[in-house]
Amino acid sequence: MKSLFSVIILTLFTLVLFGVLYPLAITGIAGLAPGAGKGETVSVNQKVLGYKKLGQSFTAEKYFWGRPSAVSYNAAGSAGSNKGPSNPAYLKEVETRIDSFQVHHPYLTKKEIPSEMVTASGSGLDPDISPEAAMVQIKRVATARNISETQVAALVEKSIQKPLLGLFGPSVINVLELNAALDQIQ
Amino acid sequence: MNTEIAGIIAMFVITLLLAIPLGKYIARVFGGEKTFLDPVFNPVEKFFFKASRIDVTREMNWKQHLYALLSINFVWFFLSFFILTNQGWLPLNPDGNPSMSPDLAFNTAISFIVNCNLQHYSGETGVSYLGQLIGLMYLHFVSAATGMAACAVLFNAMRERQTSQLGNFYNYFLKSCTRILLPLSIVLATFLAFKGVPMTFEGKDTITTLQGDTVKVSRGPAAAFVAIKHLGTNGGGFFGANSAHPLENPDYSTNMAEMIAQMIIPFAMIFALGYFLRRKKMAWAIFGVMTAGFLLLAVPTVIFEMNGNPAIEKMGIAQHAGSMEGKETRFGAAASGYWSIATTVISTGSVNSMHDSSMPISGAMQLLAMMINAFYGGCGVGILNYYVFIILAVFISGLMVGRTPEFLGKKVEAREVKIAAVIAILHPLLILAGTALASYFAAGDTPMGWWFNGNATGWLNNPGYHGFSEMLYEYTSSSANNGSGFEGLGDNNPFWNITTGIVLLLSRYLPIIGPLAIAGLLADKKYIPESAGTLKTDSSTFSIMVFAVIFIITALSFFPALALGPFAEYFTMF
Known part of the structure; x- marks a missing residue:
């Protein structure tokens, strides 16, 4: 006791x-x-556009798109799809995403579509895409906004976050910040 | 060189470089020597012990240590269970999350006390801030310290020539918390907070996105939580997606910091053993075997993840980034694959990618890492697990050369070997029996009644071999005190909460009791000085022997199950 x-x-x-x-x-x-x-936020002219680290759903033609999300970018929760690599239903879903991506980007061959744009992220809130995934969307965005591709490409180039100290990890682009900067052009 | 590969090499090297001085420091703490934190914490500890009327100068034998360990763990269970089942009406609940059901609270409380952190709930909706901090984060500290204190007892038993007095449990326990875990947590939590991990008591925020949608954003006191979750090799995340969540792990630098944090104490404990026993060569021999094992698991995983999914390759798109399902862009495939093995060899179980979506061979490597459960291992307990394999290797080597087996000048006899054998068999028994039970119900698609809402296949998120892997993974993770999951599995129901809860209890305490009993029995024996005939336990020959024992035991026990799950899936895909 x-x-x-x-x-x-x-x-x-x-x-x-x-x-x-x-x-x-x-x-x-x-x-x-x-x-x-x-939590850090992104604002333009004192208007809060969202959290810097949290991805948002972008579906409009005039924006760069982020990755598919298992929670539709609803940050009240978070999750991946947890689909196994050999799951037939999952593979069919990926094919559907590829087809739909091609419809919106008719100028691309299949070989140019980056896999990250048709696979769901781990958290469902991935704020980033790779520079390659942004490059393939430039033409669509430029056409929708009626501005030159070089102008958009320059902005993409400027948004690339290099690897840590230039040495470690992948290069990424924050989709929200890129789109916010894009809106500033017009 | 590829920056993704450079990143993982840097993580390993930095961990090793920091772990050596930390090991020296831990040896000083356990040895009762002066440390630079004495002026701050000596008065605090003195006050705690005076108030609780514990005499820390009283040394304990191994049975008294176990009694102290089990009784304080018992108290924590009730504390955590009470908070989790009542958090709905208790304060610090801005999002109005409900109290847990008794079966979920049973599983969660046990899971956090035993340093496993299975998490059959999601942090955003399943716990209040009070539940997070008092019900769970407190256990992050004390469960890790329990393992470290048990390890300190083992160190003592290995060092002494002949004694039954092995130090004071409460002293080791509190010092592990105040001198090691707390200072490191403060440093890491500060770093994380400045890198964007939230630390606030405000509830959900509502924002309008750039496109005009209204979404809610979960926040909370995460930075403090995430720091100790890694340092204590606990792994239970603040948010549902764990360290894949951008607010829990915002960028590559935090990913490196969290990776280093979870590996550093397991590494340092090995070097602490070397300093404490004044047998540095033995520490490096152990570290060598563990590192060889770790690399054999990590390298194939990183390669498979970077190569991408062959089924998606066939669709004709570009997989320059590797297999990206369930992964975050800012970490990439290499760092995600590396993390998935680090978190499974060490019993952390935090994830920065969804293991359920890993390639089949990566899944097999993650499972194997937990099935072996002795390469580095969790805070303190990693060495306890490895110690069992050392005893078995000593015994088998003794038989091979026809001498009485000895370890550090003590005869290893029938009683010790029996205990070691039971502990070595327990782990496969719990995993395979659990998986067999769940597979039996799933195979027959049995209606589960109260145990599960619907038929048994309903808890699977994937069909076929992968579905089997999901069930195998859940029991493996429970028995290895890991806590990661093939999270597609529908596990928040009485069947999974209760069966894994029982596995958790058995697989935590017996593997602590066993090695401590062996060490205590050996410490009590007469010391035999080294002679020319003594088996050298720090030689490379002996290291290979230990590795072989580990491999044979795991291969014999687990390869049939692995063949039915990940290997079968691999052969259908490649």
Whole structure:
């Protein structure tokens, strides 16, 4: 009985230290971080367009599109499709996505369609696409906006985030920031 | 060189370089030597022990250690179970998430106490902030410290010539928390917060997107949570998508930091053993075997993920990025494949890609990593698991050369080998029996009644061989205290909550009790000085022997099951 009392008291004290004081300290520190710990947002002219790190659903022809999402970019939740690589229903779905991508980009051969544009991300909220996936969309976006392809291409080029220190990891483009910049042109 | 490959090499090298000094520091902490944090934490610890009337100078034998360990774990279960089943009306619940059902709370509480973190719920909808911080994050700290304290007892038993006094459990436990886990967590959480991981008590935000849709955005006190989730090799995520979620792992630098954080303590414990026993060569021998095993699992996985899905290749599109289903663009296929093996050899179980969508061979490697469960391993317990294989290897080598098996100057006799054999058999037994049970119901598409809403095949997200892999993975992950999943599996129901809950309990505590019992028994024996006939346990020959024992036990136990799941899927695809 005495040792049970001891472990309960020890549990309560450690609970205060690790479960209360530690998160409060980190909350205090996070207040100094960009976004004050509430998540960084992207705004244009004081209007918040969304969270910088969270992807949004883009379906209009005048925007660059992000990747397919298992949760339709609803950030109240998050999930991947969890489809296995040999699942016949899943493979059929990918074929449908390829066909639909080709309908919207008739100038592309199949070989030019990047697989990431027809496969769902892990979180369903992937904010990025690869530079290759942006390149193939330039013509569509330029046509829809009635501006020159070189103008859009220059913007894409400017949006590329290089690998960490130029050495580690892939290059990516944040779709929301690219589209927000695109809207600024007109 | 390819920047994706360079990234994973950098992660491994940085971890190793940081782990060596950290190992030295951990050895000092466990040895009771002075450390630079003494002025801050000595008074705190003294106060805690005085208030709880624990005399930390009282040394314990191995049975008293186990008694202390189990009784404090028992208290945590009730604490966590109470919070999870009542979080709906308790404070800090801005999103109005409901209390957990008893079977889900049973599974979740056990899962976090045993350092597994299966998570049959989604963080955004399944727990309140109080549940996250008190019900779960507190357990991130103390469950990791439990493993480290058990490991400290093992170190002590290996060092002493002949004793039954192996230090004080509460002392090792609290010091693991305050001297190792807490300071590292503060550093990592600060870094993550500045890189964009939220740390707020505000509830969901509502935003209008650029295209004009209205969506809600889940947030919360994530930075503190994500830091200890990796350092303690727990792996239970704040959000449903775990470290694939952009707010939990915003960019490549945080991905590297989280990767390094989850591997650093398991690496450091090996070097701590070397410093503590003054047997650095033995530490490097152990590290060598573990690294060889790790690379044999990681390299094929990275290659298969970077090569992409052959079924999609046939459709004629470009797979320059590799297999991208279930992966995030900012990490890429290489870092996702590498993470999937690191998180399964170590018992973290956090994911930055969805393992269910991995290539078949990658899935097999993830499963094997957990089936072996002794390459690096979780905080502290990795060494305990490896210790069992050392004892078996010592015994078999002894038989081969016709000498009484000895390890560190102690005779290994029938009783110790029996315990080691039971522990080695337990893991395949729990995994295969569980999988057999679930497959039996799924094969017959049995109506499950109260246990599951509908027929048994309803819990599968994929048909055929892959469906079998989903069930095999769930029990493997439970038994290895891993916590990752082939998450397509419909596991939030009484059948999966209760059966995996039982596996979790058995597979955590018996593999702690077993090695500590062996170590305690050996420590009590008379010390025999080394002679020319002593088996050298830090030689490369012995290292190969241990590797062979691990391979044979796993191959014999698990290859039939792997053949039915991932290997069969592989042969239908390639």
